[in-house]
Amino acid sequence: MDLNSLTIDATRSAVQELKTTATALAEAFYSKIEKDDPQIGAYLTLSKDRALEQAARMDSLAAKGEELPPLGGVPVGIKDVMVTRGVRTTAGSKILGNYIPPYDCTAVARMETAGAVMLGKLNCDEFAMGSSNENSAWRPVHNPRDLSRVPGGSSGGSAAAVAADMAVATLGSDTGGSIRQPASFCGVVGLMPTYGRVSRYGLIAFASSLDRIGPLTRTVKDAATVLRTIAGRDPMDSTSAEVPVPDYVAELEKPVRGLKLGVAKEYFGEGLDSEVRKSVEAAIQKLAESGCEIVPISLPHTEYAIPTYYIVATAEASSNLARFDGVRYGYRARDAHTLPEMYRRSRDHGFGAEVKRRIMLGTYALSAGYYDAYYLKAQKVRTLLVRDFEEAFKKVDAIVTPTSPTAAFKLGEKDDAPLAMYLADIFTVTADLAGIPGISVPCGETKENLPIGLQILGKHFDEATILRVAHACEQAA
């Protein structure tokens, strides 16, 4: 079976109708990974036993003529920030280099209950902190479209695996753009659901008020299928919402005619690459031709999103990452004689440079004398950013923007400039702060054949609308 352009439905049907087996498919994907992944670096750990066991289960259902669950036999990859029982989970960090979780992340468990075959764990920036995947403690990921370029981050492995046909679908996580920006760089679909839509239980915490799990897929329909699988209340996460889960796949077929799409001038200003602008404007024009009404809007506080994000996210990270102390799990420095020395050395050796930078920034922002000036200030500006969206959504059903100001950049290009790297997320972080959903869908390519993404932002719990617009954009392309 040709692994190129396999969708969830095509894969499941092939297994259901006995045209192939889930076992043969999993093995074909492992061969592909063995051949191609040394150049790309998407996978950190393969979970062959677990995959083949699940595949056999699906094959036996299909052989008996029983109906397969919605992801029956579909090979998937999981970002290494989601814990998997018995399968090494590192969060891209040396401090968790040998960590074997004793339980499963809810989203992963739901994927497997729906029949998915987990091939392995995917590379990412350390603790999901980065926009290029160069902060992985293990190795950088290369963009399958151009190996000299980054795949984006922090879910770089999740995007690259789909783009390189090394998984049909993957799960990533988004704290400041980490699903949508790599999806845009690699030419795949990436969906960040509303905060609370998908349980965070078993997601290794970076910034708890922002972190979200979502799918990266080849098609918008596949993203809808995965969301339907993983969404919904989970008693293990008190921030997961008790909001009914619609049939996102059925909703895709509704026409987009009459939808009001906002275009914010703040997303088309200085710093936007001219090829990206052209491609995104063309995609918006096509949506207009499909009957959407394009409405000019303003999100006046947009320029304050990055500084707000880098206070809120680092403050929460400094607190969340305090648990890595070498006592109960993870790396422990062996040369320490006192407890404080052991904490310090374990963290010194275990964490990479970007993680330390963010812990330091976050600790500083929370420290006595600076709390009001930085953390409290950022929390207040966060309210202003949310109000921008509330005002906008009084006038429009969704907002369309570029996902990233540029296409994929070169590895090493932003090595010595943390701030320049942070600005790669300028169009994505605001939705994280506001808790609203967003999706990136491929909308064109640069002259160098690098993918460009269109971002669609929606109201809280209105993934159905942004999926529908993304679907229309995909069909028009």
Added chain:
Amino acid sequence: MKVTGEDVAYVADLANLGLTEDERGLLLRDLNSILEYIDRLNQLDTTDVPPMAQVWDRYAVDQSKTGSASFAYASREDVHEGLRKSLPHDLALQNAPDSDGTFFKVPKVIER
């Protein structure tokens, strides 16, 4: 410069990081450059703007109630047992860098 070398040392101590001299130098440079950028938040007057710690502050918290009652959206019936079993001892200790089979072991805390 806002952040001094002393600040870096103080914050590293709070964060349980040792850091090499080289790392401290780089952090001094990076923190100053990032905080300079972050200072643009002061262009905004936020005197009467309520802070927002998380999304549900705005959408789920019942502002008409006080204390835990305002967080009713996140509460559930009290369960004494059966919600989730504790991890068995061996599983809880399986990732321990050092243990005696019953407890996690760490370097000596109290001198005697």
